[in-house]
Amino acid sequence: MTTDRVNGIARAWWKEAVAYQIYPRSFMDGNGDGIGDLAGITARLDHLSDLGVDVIWLSPHYDSPDRDNGYDIRDYRAVSEKFGSMEEFDALLAGLHARGMKLLVDLVVNHTSDQHAWFAESRASRDAQKRDWYIWADPAPGGGPPNDWPSFFSTPAWSWDEATGQYYLHLFAPEQPDLNWENPAVRGAVWDLMRFWLDKGVDGFRMDVIPFISKTPGFPPIPEGGTPQKHYAEGPHLHDYLREMRTEVLSQYDVMTVGEGNGLDQAQMRRMVDARRGELDMIFQFDVVEFDRGEGGWPRDWTLPEFKAIFARQAASMDAHGWTTVYLANHDTTRPVSRYGDDAPGWRVPSAKALMTLLLTQVGTPFLYQGDEIGMTNFPFTAIAQFDDIAVRNAWARAQKAGTADEAQFLARLNRTSRDHTRTPMQWDGGPGAGFTSGQPWLVINPNAEAVNVAADRADPKGIYDWTRAMIALRHAEPALVYGGYRDLAPNHPALFAYAREIGEGGLCVVLNMAREPQRFALPRAAEPVMASGADLEGREIRLDGWGACICRWS
Incomplete structure (x- = not known):
């Protein structure tokens, strides 16, 4: 890392980088089982190298029951059998480094899978050695959960454990119990698993829902008019834990860290990335992927001045001591060209180019999402059964139970909001399986793959891929696009x-x-x-x- 400054800002390699997110189960299937894997990614590294990106963010590749597509981790030191082996991970890492690219892996440590060995021991009895590795509570007076906290997946945030007669906390699915970060042994175990991957040579971490790791004592109810995100975020010891992480682990490596900013306002995010505090390097702000959602999460009409104001606020939110990111999509969103652009015939390509120009000229480290370099679009879902997302399944089950299930209305909303739009398989060519797989794909492939695919776009000198490559090269060449x-x-x-x-x-x-x-x-x-x-x-x-x-x- 260099120590000189540009425009009063300390230079760092991760500020000058362009990152690209890979959702492994949807990027490339190397063995024909219909699920993307590490060998498939390795086989496509030249696509990424030619594009000019510097950093690959790999969504969870760990051993998992896949209740939440890998964000429920059963073993942090093992590769999912669906994705391959540790040897294949090592080959991927070596292939990236040989091409001058770095690898960012997911750190998902607010919670584990309920099948993790830690939780199995924790729930074995109230006297178990790891009982306080998770968050347990007695029923409320008169019975029932300790409070009315909801999870993010349309269930209560507390689940009853019959064997030990207590509730455990899970801000996400019941199969994703929250770790108790107040326990020093838990933090020490997290530091150890971080060192395991850093010693392998990975170049940093994207930290999943990191603002939620510190819980407020007593689990106070959500205030009237408040939101779960804001209530759960920035607990009393969040910054203590992040500084301890920096001291115990990150300070010993030249790596990149980026955290999610769920539930945080800009002042709170600025605290997390102020270099003088020694916490994280950068943060994902959420306004750009939340501003167009109205009551109940329904899409609402919006204006361009509203959209522009978000980027102005983000740019103003950081001073010379902090850093942010810029992105338009990830595995939890819909496709940018369908959301902010125009995916109608004749307009998809120019609007995708305009959005890529926006992404690569804004303030902060840019993160591309797989498929956006060719202008992939939302999938035209026609039935609830086509969705894989746990959030969709739970919300639909809840609506059915409440007697409010209207499939046409539900589909209308999901066709503009579902996370599955960015999880459909990468479209490599116009042949069977879109070049993604020779088998049955794990999730539906967009029917427009015959025309919208990597091979066709790269063959077009006026295509989105070539424009993206030129824009990345321009960002690398122009200090004003990084530090200006x-x-x-x-x-x-x-x-x-x-x-x-x-x-x-x-x-x-x-x-x-x-x-x-x-x-x-x-x-x-x-x-x-x-x-x-x-x-x-x-x-x-x-x-x-x-x-x-x-x-x-x-x-």
């Missing part, structure tokens, strides 16, 4: 997203047309064109086609 300040040039314009990334008097101007209708934008000062898609510069005026994108350099 951020200035919105048209915050109230209903169709244009225009902003400057500047260091001193120099820098770049980015102008995006976020609509089908052509637009014009008058630059506030003279500039020279750098890259354009569906746009051209004449004098100080940029003319943009529908979903056009233009990047200029201040002269």
Whole structure:
């Protein structure tokens, strides 16, 4: 890591990197069983190397019963048999490093699987050695759970254990009991498993739901008008635990850490990534994937000024001592081109390019999600049975039990919100199984795979992949796109997203047309064109086609 500064900000390799998330079960199937695996990822490393990304974030690859697609870990030191072997993990890691890329793995330590050996011992009896490795509580006076906390998966957050006569806490599925981080032995076990992977050579961790690891004593009820996310986040010892993690483990390695910002406001997130505090390096802010959700999680109409304001707030949320991320999708969202762009015929490609331009020119380390480099779209689900997501299954079961199940209405919502949209298999070519598998895929493949696939897009010199590759190269070449300040040039314009990334008097101007209708934008000062898609510069005026994108350099 270098120690010099740019624009008053300390340089670091992870600030200058471009990251790419792989959801392993959906990326590439190497053995024909219909499930993506590590050997399949290794076979596709040249695709990632050619794209120019620096860091791969690998979603959980650990041994798991897969109640929540790998986020319920049974053994932190073992690779899931579905994904391969430890030898195949080592080959993947070596293949990445040989190509100059780094590997970020998931650290899921708010909870384990209920099949983890720790929990098996914890629930064996009230006197078990590991009883206090998890969070147990007596029934409330008069019976029932200790409080009315809900889980994030449409169930109560407490489950009854008949054998020992107590409830255990799980902020997610009942099969995902929460660890008791107040116990020093638990923290020591987490530090040990982190060292195991770091000593193997991994380059850092993405930390799942990390704001929830510290619980408020007494488990107070959620205040009226409050939300579970905010109530569970930033417990009294969160920062103590993160500083201990830094001291005991992270300070001994040159690695990258990124935490989820679930439930945190920007002041809280800034505390977690302030370099002077010694906690995390960067954080995923959630506004961009939550602002368009209304009451009950239903999609709502939104305006471009609302969307632009999110990025302005994110840019302003960090000072020279903190760092953030920028992303439009992950394994818990829908496809950006279907959500923020326009996936109608004729508009998918230009809108995907505009969104990729946005992603790669904003403040923070950018994270791409697999398939977005070719503009993959949401899947047109037609039946509840097509969904795999535990959140969908639980919500549907709850609606049926309550007598409020309306499949047409439920589908209308899920076709705009379900996490399964980004979990459908990667579309490598237009052949059987979309080039993802020679077997029966674990989840439905989008019917548009015949036309929307890697092979077809890479063969098109005006495709999304080549545009993405050029944008990544530009970000690597331009310090202003990493360390530059951020200035919105048209915050109230209903169709244009225009902003400057500047260091001193120099820098770049980015102008995006976020609509089908052509637009014009008058630059506030003279500039020279750098890259354009569906746009051209004449004098100080940029003319943009529908979903056009233009990047200029201040002269």
